[in-house]
Amino acid sequence: MATSQVASDGLNPKGALVGGLGFAALALILVAVSIWFVSLIHGDYGEALESRDPIFLEKTGYxxxxxAPLVFTGLLIFGLACMAVGIRGKPYPKAISDRLNRTVGSLVLVGLLGMFAGSWVANKMWAEVFRSHGYNECPGSFTITSKWFSTVWVDQPDLCHDxxxxxxxxxxxxxxxxNRFVLEQHP
Structure with a gap:
């Protein structure tokens, strides 16, 4: 007779616990990375504006x-719910399960919509900040840098064509x- 932790209703508590732990750990890592990326963006842009670099790159994809933390929070809740099922050894009642699914689904949907709409708004906001500090956006940033999701900003428009x-x-x-070269050429 084989030993199995599968309950009579087909639930595998050990699998639910391990899977839930994996999802929760992944979600926590992804939340931390996304918060780190946001702080990296703000730090890089603040430093460039403060030092008055003649040229800097805006990483529009960041x-x-x-x-993104909303999407990853949905993943975290899913992982925690799986862990709880594994610990309890039985599934949630249908009403609770439905409520969890709606919560996770809403977080993921709002997070995904927010990622794209929010990115567009944030990039517009940053462009306004850069313009207010006297920078100009170079046309054709991809042809300048060969990098997707990067915009070249300069304090002198002629640098775009130098x-x-x-x-x-x-x-x-x-x-x-x-920047060092530009500063040596145009002190």
Whole structure:
């Protein structure tokens, strides 16, 4: 006779507990990473604005992480619910299960919508902040940097067309190196 932890109703408590632990741990890691990305964005932009760098890159894709913790919180609740089922050894009553599904589903849906709509709003907000500090957006940032979801901002519009600067970007130079070159050429 094989030993199995599967209950008579097909529930595997050990599997639910381990799966729930995995989902909860993954969710906590993802929440921490998304909060770190948001703080990284704010720190990088604040530092560039404070130091008055002639050129800096806006990483427009990072703003997706503004609402990502909502999605990951849904994943965390799902993981915790699975863990509870594993510990209890029996599923939740239908009313509680339905309420959990609605809560998790709502968090994920609002989080996903927020990630895309919020990213658009955040990128518009940051663009306004950069303009108010005297920066100009270079047209064709992808052709300048060969990077998706990056926008080049400059304090002098002619830098967008400066052949030396464009060559340095094409050669993969770091923005800090390009800034040093610009500052040496235009003190």
């Amino acid at each position: 703003t997706l992480f503004y609402f 052949e030396n600067v464009l060559t340095m970007f094409r050669e993969g130079e770091q923005v800090s190196t390009i």
